[in-house]
Amino acid sequence: MKDTPRHISEMQAKIIHSKTNEERSIMGAEMVDSVYKMVKERLKEESPGLTEKEITAKVFLRFYQNEFSEQEKELIVDSIKNG
Template sequence: MNDTTPEMRKKQLELVFRMTPKERFQQGLEMIAFVRQTVENSILKQNPNLTAAELKVEVFKRYYGKEFSAEEQQRIIAHLLTH
């Protein structure tokens, strides 16, 4: 979905390119942290009693659930639950 007008998109890019590389990098890190927190909150809203390890597993499944075979997923999940 793209609901941004070409003029606004141009303005957004101008603002981004005015930032130093360090500022752009920092903003990227903040965005990643925000999205991760949003995902965790969504999972916890549906399953409020998850342990920290179980939450890690659910985040993994949300992000990478279709990227690994069932066998690979089970190995990764076993590791997440023990570390």
């Protein structure tokens, strides 16, 4: 979806490119952290009885569902829940 006017997109790009590599890296890390927190809160709302480890396992599966085989995901989830 592209609903941002072109002049605004160009302004955003100019601002982002004016920042140092370190500042852009920090911005990216903060965005990832924000998304992680949003997903975690959503899972808590959907299933209030989950433990922190169960929530962490579900967050992992949301973010990495296509990155690992089923066997690998099972091992990682088990490690999260029992580690």
